[in-house]
Amino acid sequence: MAFTLVDGRPSDGVSTSDRGLLYGDGVFRTLRIRAGRPLNWAIQYRLLCDDCAALALPPPAEAVLLGEIRQLGAADAIARIAVTRGGGQRGYGYADPVVPTRLVAVYPDVPVDTEAQREGVRVRRCALTLSEQRRLAGVKSLNRLENVLARAEWRDPGIREGLLLDGADRVIEATASNLFAVFGGRLVTPDLSRCGVRGAQRERILSLAAVAGVQGVVADLPFSKLMGADEAFLCNSVIGIWPVAACETRQWRRGPVTHALQRLIEQHDAG
Amino acid sequence: MAFTLVDGRPSDGVSTSDRGLLYGDGVFRTLRIRAGRPLNWAIQYRLLCDDCAALALPPPAEAVLLGEIRQLGAADAIARIAVTRGGGQRGYGYADPVVPTRLVAVYPDVPVDTEAQREGVRVRRCALTLSEQRRLAGVKSLNRLENVLARAEWRDPGIREGLLLDGADRVIEATASNLFAVFGGRLVTPDLSRCGVRGAQRERILSLAAVAGVQGVVADLPFSKLMGADEAFLCNSVIGIWPVAACETRQWRRGPVTHALQRLIEQHDAG
Numbered sequence: 001m002a003f004t005l006v007d008g009r010p011s012d013g014v015s016t017s018d019r020g021l022l023y024g025d026g027v028f029r030t031l032r033i034r035a036g037r038p039l040n041w042a043i044q045y046r047l048l049c050d051d052c053a054a055l056a057l058p059p060p061a062e063a064v065l066l067g068e069i070r071q072l073g074a075a076d077a078i079a080r081i082a083v084t085r086g087g088g089q090r091g092y093g094y095a096d097p098v099v100p101t102r103l104v105a106v107y108p109d110v111p112v113d114t115e116a117q118r119e120g121v122r123v124r125r126c127a128l129t130l131s132e133q134r135r136l137a138g139v140k141s142l143n144r145l146e147n148v149l150a151r152a153e154w155r156d157p158g159i160r161e162g163l164l165l166d167g168a169d170r171v172i173e174a175t176a177s178n179l180f181a182v183f184g185g186r187l188v189t190p191d192l193s194r195c196g197v198r199g200a201q202r203e204r205i206l207s208l209a210a211v212a213g214v215q216g217v218v219a220d221l222p223f224s225k226l227m228g229a230d231e232a233f234l235c236n237s238v239i240g241i242w243p244v245a246a247c248e249t250r251q252w253r254r255g256p257v258t259h260a261l262q263r264l265i266e267q268h269d270a271g
Numbered sequence: 272m273a274f275t276l277v278d279g280r281p282s283d284g285v286s287t288s289d290r291g292l293l294y295g296d297g298v299f300r301t302l303r304i305r306a307g308r309p310l311n312w313a314i315q316y317r318l319l320c321d322d323c324a325a326l327a328l329p330p331p332a333e334a335v336l337l338g339e340i341r342q343l344g345a346a347d348a349i350a351r352i353a354v355t356r357g358g359g360q361r362g363y364g365y366a367d368p369v370v371p372t373r374l375v376a377v378y379p380d381v382p383v384d385t386e387a388q389r390e391g392v393r394v395r396r397c398a399l400t401l402s403e404q405r406r407l408a409g410v411k412s413l414n415r416l417e418n419v420l421a422r423a424e425w426r427d428p429g430i431r432e433g434l435l436l437d438g439a440d441r442v443i444e445a446t447a448s449n450l451f452a453v454f455g456g457r458l459v460t461p462d463l464s465r466c467g468v469r470g471a472q473r474e475r476i477l478s479l480a481a482v483a484g485v486q487g488v489v490a491d492l493p494f495s496k497l498m499g500a501d502e503a504f505l506c507n508s509v510i511g512i513w514p515v516a517a518c519e520t521r522q523w524r525r526g527p528v529t530h531a532l533q534r535l536i537e538q539h540d541a542g
Contacts, residue, residue: 022299085419131404133417144414145294145326
């Protein structure tokens with residue numbers, strides 16, 4: 001159970017008429033708190049604002065969020081910020097001005113899995129294919145049933161993630177992380193203009209690619225092409241970077257670009 | 272504000288860790304209560320169970336739901352039944368067995384709009400196109416952002432509904448209702464195997480078509496074909512049947528099949 005501030009007040013519940021609950025009408029972001037400080041904050045906040053804009057939600061003020069994270073008083077934790085369209089009458093229409101509900105929650109810390117970061121993880125290819133909706137592509141909305149259904153496809157704890165493809169056999173992301181692949185000196189991450197979630201770690205890695213001596217490219221990534229990559233890794237704000245060690249019959253070792261990026265985001269987080 | 276039973280107890284709130292709120296991980300149905308009796312109940316309950324099955328949620332027992340609707344004590348009202356995957360840790364994965372959250376809410380009655388039923392309504396064609404996800408097609412899940420975004424496309428109160436098309440220009444439904452069209456003696460409603468919501472009124476109308484002297488058919492319905500229909504109407508459990516009076520430059524009058532079906536569902540509801 002998380003400790004949560006709802007519109008700034010400690011609360012265990014939200015109204016049964018909140019549109020976050022009624023329709024998944026809202027957005028969220030997950031972040032790591034270390035020594036009381038939210039990591040990768042500038043990108044997290046920018047993406048949250050982008051997501052709010054996609055749904056025509058007024059974004060929370062940055063100072064309010066930072067104040068509430070401080071107020072929650074966690075040294076090392078996982079935080080979740082959500083913004084919903086608030087309460088309202090039944091029905092998809094909503095009145096202006098929107099009075100959003102703001103939820104800031106802290107969850108127990110998840111230790112960094114140093115073994116997964118070093119040795120990599122086994123992943124599978126999910127059977128569910130992502131639907132294409134340009135109006136929501138990239139947005140971390142509260143409509144996450146595709147992720148839930150895909151994550152329910154396997155139970156083997158030896159498989160740490162599932163790759164999500166679109167209907168044209170392009171790899172888009174994994175159920176709870178973004179994907180990168182290295183081809184020669186190019187670092188490729190899938191185009192998310194049709195589906196998928198723009199994670200904050202992905203954005204940071206794209207901005208750090210040049211520092212790691214590679215060109216960061218957003219492009220379509222057919223599954224068959226991924227199988228031919230020199231390196232592949234998953235990333236999100238909780239796990240950091242996990243090399244992909246195996247998918248189907250293909251195996252990889254952690255490569256130099258992956259390793260360099262791991263060190264770069266550690267330095268960036270140590271800030 | 273609705274009066275709500277959460278797992279059988281009157282409550283204004285649900286837990287901030289409920290997966291209905293976190294991910295839209297649940298389903299719902301909306302129904303009309305008349306003289307204390309839920310209308311079209313057999314179909315409503317069957318569809319709710321189908322939806323639960325699509326998400327691997329244990330469905331609530333029929334007797335429990337009927338008891339709770341009685342307990343809420345409304346004579347004439349709109350009710351909303353929702354089932355979510357309940358609480359849990361952060362993350363898309365969930366543990367078995369699922370302990371769902373059950374919400375039964377009553378909202379103030381919405382009077383039948385007899386003028387709309389007689390004269391028909393003006394509708395528009397929405398710009399948003401529905402995404403295709405066969406795993407969720409037909410299911411009235413809590414992931415309803417497409418409906419919210421589509422409903423926000425217009426504010427003119429003279430336009431009562433918006434038609435939702437897929438990427439191939441096929442009409443699927445409207446933002447909060449299903450669509451039927453009449454061609455000769457055939458009553459056609461769009462195929463919902465790729466996207467859309469199977470409404471309980473739609474299911475009942477399909478089952479009553481033969482009684483109205485027409486053949487009920489589920490088929491693809493290109494927008495251009497709809498424009499050539501003899502009659503067109505919208506339906507859901509709150510509005511009943513609204514003839515479509517106008518869409519873009521096309522105009523219709525309420526036709527005999529629409530009128531016959533209106534009378535049939537009234538009789539069925541008077542049951």
